Amino acid sequence: YPESVSPLYKPYMQWRALQYLFGGAMSVFTTRSLLLSLGVSKAGAAPTAAAVNWVLRDGAGRLGKMLFARHGRKFDSDLKQMRFGADILMELGAGVELATAMAPQHFLPLACLANLAKNVAAMTATSTRSPTYKSFAKTENIGDITAKGECVANSADIAGTALGIMVSRIRNLHIPTTFAILSTGYIVSSYYEVKAVHSDSFNKARFGLTVNRFFKTGIVLDPWEANNKEPVLPLPWAPKITLGSRATEAYDSASDFTKSTLRFRDLPYMLNYNKKEGRMHVVLKEEAEGEDVMKGLFHAHMVS
Numbered sequence: 001y002p003e004s005v006s007p008l009y010k011p012y013m014q015w016r017a018l019q020y021l022f023g024g025a026m027s028v029f030t031t032r033s034l035l036l037s038l039g040v041s042k043a044g045a046a047p048t049a050a051a052v053n054w055v056l057r058d059g060a061g062r063l064g065k066m067l068f069a070r071h072g073r074k075f076d077s078d079l080k081q082m083r084f085g086a087d088i089l090m091e092l093g094a095g096v097e098l099a100t101a102m103a104p105q106h107f108l109p110l111a112c113l114a115n116l117a118k119n120v121a122a123m124t125a126t127s128t129r130s131p132t133y134k135s136f137a138k139t140e141n142i143g144d145i146t147a148k149g150e151c152v153a154n155s156a157d158i159a160g161t162a163l164g165i166m167v168s169r170i171r172n173l174h175i176p177t178t179f180a181i182l183s184t185g186y187i188v189s190s191y192y193e194v195k196a197v198h199s200d201s202f203n204k205a206r207f208g209l210t211v212n213r214f215f216k217t218g219i220v221l222d223p224w225e226a227n228n229k230e231p232v233l234p235l236p237w238a239p240k241i242t243l244g245s246r247a248t249e250a251y252d253s254a255s256d257f258t259k260s261t262l263r264f265r266d267l268p269y270m271l272n273y274n275k276k277e278g279r280m281h282v283v284l285k286e287e288a289e290g291e292d293v294m295k296g297l298f299h300a301h302m303v304s
Contacts, residue, residue: 005145009136012196013149017156019087019189024160026182028168029175030094033101034111078203079128080194084232086124087190091183093117098179132197191232198227202294205230208238211301239304240279243297250274250281269296271303280304 002010096114100107133145167178202210206226213221221229242249250272251257260283264270268288272281280303282296 004139004141005136006138006198008196008198009145012132012136012193013152015189015193015196016149017152019186019193020153020156021160021163022182022186022189023090024157024162025164025167026091026094026160026179026186028161028164029179029182030097030114032168033098034107037100037104037107037111078205079131079199080197080230080232081205081234082124083128083132084190084194086121086128087187089117090121090125091186093121094183095179098175135197135199194232195228198224204241204243204297205234205238207294207297208241208301211298215301239301240277241282241297241300241304242279243282243284243293243300245281245283247283250283252276267296268292269299271296271300273303 093114093116096110096117100110100114103110129146129149130142133149134142136145167173199206200223209226209229210221213219247257250270251260252274256272260270260272268285269292270283270285272283273279274281280300282300284293284296288296
């Protein structure tokens with residue numbers, strides 16, 4: 001260090017450490033709320049009932065994690081969007097966990113919902129970790145970067161847990177305000193963390209930005225500028241384009257498919273706008289290669 005990593009490694013790890021600091025402190029409050037809502041602090045609490053509820057809560061989280069794994073292809077291409085969305089989901093889950101203390105009679109559904117959200121978020125964070133660290137590697141030293149990164153994250157998490165314990169001992173502590181401060185710190189840190197990740201390849205967001213700039217000015221964005229301008233959450237006004245759709249997804253009838261086949265017979269891809277979905281579909285033919293994929297996506301942006 002610093003010769004073995006890109007210049008963005010330092011700001012990324014700084015924001016990552018800050019995020020884990022807030023996350024560690026937050027976990028103290030949410031775990032405390034879960035235990036209180038289970039009645040662990042009460043002398044008459046039934047240990048078996050509490051254990052069953054806790055196991056069911058964990059089971060719901062694991063089930064959600066397995067179901068969400070079907071979106072695995074997006075973890076590589078839409079890395080920033082998936083990671084930042086997961087961090088927001090993590091805080092929503094923490095908020096629901098906090099709510100269990102206010103409604104202990106609804107512990108099981110609330111805890112299951114919260115753990116479902118947090119497990120999906122955790123799986124997304126784990127799945128996007130390798131491509132993130134890969135973007136910083138200069139000498140095929142991904143293993144070393146991963147080890148150092150996890151060390152920093154765990155150290156910050158421990159410090160955050162200690163901070164959370166100290167803060168939780170303050171008398172007359174206003175829990176909602178404390179949660180809001182920690183949650184805001186977590187989300188802000190997460191935002192700047194993912195913004196520090198740069199990639200030299202296109203994804204849908206960076207490609208859309210580049211095409212729009214080209215249409216308006218005739219200038220092609222360089223990778224650095226495209227990464228800096230890339231939104232970490234989907235923009236509601238952005239064209240809805242699905243690349244690599246199946247024919248059954250893109251067309252409502254066999255006649256529409258036949259017409260499109262004739263219209264695009266000389267191209268390695270087909271385009272179809274689905275009015276019901278308000279979405280443009282790009283169907284790739286078997287002979288389509290990498291350059292053809294780019295042309296098809298560019299064509300879709302032109303007519304969207």
